[in-house]
Amino acid sequence: MDWSLSIDKAIPKPLRVIFRGVGQVFFCCNAVTGLIFLIALYVGGITAGLAATVGVISSTVAAYLLGFSDDDIDAGLYGFNGTLVGPCLFLFLENTPQLWVLVVLASILSTIVLAALMRILQPYNIPASTSPFVLTCWMFMVAVYSFDGFARGPVLPEPGIPADIAAASVVAAEFATLTQDAAEAWYTAVTKGVAEVMFADSVIVGILFLTGIAITSLRGASMALAGAIVGVALPICLGADKTLIEMGLYAFNPVLTMMAVGWVFLKPTTGTAILALLAGVLTVICQAGLANFLAPIGLPTLTFPFVLVMWMFLFAASKSKYWGNSH
Incomplete structure (x- = not known):
């Protein structure tokens, strides 16, 4: 603006x-x-x-x-x-x-x-x-x-072998109902998904982030919001861990991916918005895979799923007659 x-x-x-x-x-x-x-x-x-x-x-x-x-x-x-x-x-x-x-x-x-x-x-x-x-x-x-002078925090994952999650069907049932609780769960998960880009577990922070993005670009804010929704909806459909969904931990990577592909690095069009949606979906899968890959050494994925998917889409776009017009 x-x-x-x-x-x-x-x-x-x-x-x-x-x-x-x-x-x-x-x-x-x-x-x-x-x-x-x-x-x-x-x-x-x-x-x-x-x-x-x-x-x-x-x-x-x-x-x-x-x-x-x-x-x-x-x-x-x-x-x-x-x-x-x-x-x-x-x-x-x-x-x-x-x-x-x-x-x-x-x-x-x-x-x-x-x-x-x-x-x-x-x-x-x-x-x-x-x-x-x-x-x-x-x-x-x-x-x-x-080093003895530094130590792990309680949030850093313990090294271990990836294990299947349990009671996944409960997640879909809770978010799919047309109730006030379900609406609040979606609202919380989506806004926290935006906030978690900077490690903030807060609805208010997520709203402020979206407001700040909207001041720069409404398309950027819409891509961020769409990425957060994808990062909640897809894990629900796939039966991901309920706590991770509610905290927005599946959403922050798709937020960045959809902004990068649908707003920043490719010409903003309806076509790139669709491409960004595909990138956001694949980012969720990539994050789940990387989380299991890194589990034995006890490292979080951070924003690496976003980086990998963005790189692949931008490299691919440079070879395409439809998407090659990048900024």
Whole structure:
């Protein structure tokens, strides 16, 4: 929206770059949107908000000091991975004063990994997106086993062999009924699905995120909402774990995938919206497969299902006479 762009340009450059970095988590190069996202994170929890702030500042400052592209830095492209690193490490590792040091180091590393992947992927016109965040956090999560000064948090999955879930039919029955409870369950799962992109287990945060996206683009917000719905509906049909569905943990990856394919990287048309829907569906399957694949080493999927599916669709689109007109 024009008014938000005017405010964006009026914000002092250092703050504008930081806020844009937060906004780029949802592909929004808009400081107003980024500010709303950051406020939403603080609403969800002070620690998460502080961790995201430290992460985005560390990764952005590192990009400046390392002499990376000023245009990329100004657009917030070196900030969004750091934004995700902070809340992620505080969610999955033990909350100690030393963890702040890890957040700074991991955020700096995410900037270096991003620059490297941008160089590797540049000939193919494919974005690195959140892959630096995923690779960096996986490394730090596994590294804690080697140091007494750091420890796993209770949320980090225990290594183990994947097992079939039980009572899957109960899930479909609960969400399929035409009752107020079913409507509330859908509303909660969908909004939390958007919030979980930044590890927030909160309906209010999800609503604020959608509002921030809508300020930048109504199509972007519609793609995000559609992705969240796909991330609830499909797991219900397939009989996924009820708790994971209710927490929105199957929805946050399709949110990003549908935004990337249906709004950001391909020409926004009805055709790309349909392609985005297919990508969102496949992201749910990919997430389930990756979750089982990573279970023996006790690592969460994070946003890697989104990254994999987005990469495959964008590579495929470049070969298609229908979808090849990418941005």
